[in-house]
Amino acid sequence: DFMVRRWLLGWWVNEALQDPGIRHKMTFFFHQYFVTVANTLGTQHYYDYLALLRWGALGNFKKLATKMVTDNTMLRYLNNQENVAGNPNENFAREFFELFTIGKGPQAGDGDYTNYTEADIVQAARVFTGFRTRFNRNVIDAETGIPRGDASFFGTGGVQLHDSGTKQFSARFQNTVIPGATNSAGMFTELNAFVDMIFAQEETAKFTCRRLYRYFVSRQITDEIENDIIAPLASTFRNNNYEIKPVLEQLLKSEHFYDT
DSSP states (O other), rough: HHHHHHHHHHHHHHHHHHHOOOHHHHHHHTTTTTTTTTTSOOOHHHHHHHHHHHHHSSHHEEEHHHTTTHHHHHHTTTTGGBTTTTBOOOOHHIIIIIISSSOSSSSOOOTBBOOHHHHHHHHHHHTTEEEOOOOTTOBOOOOOOBBBBOOOOOOOTSBSOOSOOOEEEGGGGGGGGOOOOOOHHHHHHHHHHHHHHHTTTTTHHHHHHHHHHHHHTTSOOOHHHHHIHHHHHHHHHTTTTBBBBHHHHHHSSSHHHHHH
């Protein structure tokens, strides 16, 4: 597996060298934030992770973020196999807020990061309970065609890994209440409601647009750039339901991009 992994990584580097277009640049952009390591699981699982990044690189960011929750490698990398009802592991939930989607704001108080709170992480971890890696890659996402993890239940009336209770989020998310799921299909409904809640916040669009600006233009974001560049980009992002292409076109065709 070590040699196969080296071949896979070599293939990915070669793709970067041979593909001067925007898709590979955006695949690498998302890899910086939806980050895993190649030896988390098998080489095939890591290939699936790279394929998912490439699938979403110029697509819908909200969909990509949602599908990352059931990526086999990501589930294992962020310890979701330890996240069960009654004994939640908060690692994946914390990264989903801080690194994947909305980001921390200025510290507003004890356990309050402006954009979310520690209490929100606790509730999000409960949403993620029960999602598990499928080592044999026998569950295929209908939209991407890529193997993924799944919602795990063990028999009728058996031990359920998912926390089926109601999740109550903080005032940072308008005190949103998400009903708990009682079956596998319901777990995905619950996950989608959770993602909808995060992407309804204006800061989620701004957070990603700042990253795009730093990646393509400059690491320096002044108040003027925040108001004149980031805010309009974020508005385009939201108005297009988090499709990536309209934001990239607006940024890369802008006068500011060529003047910087």
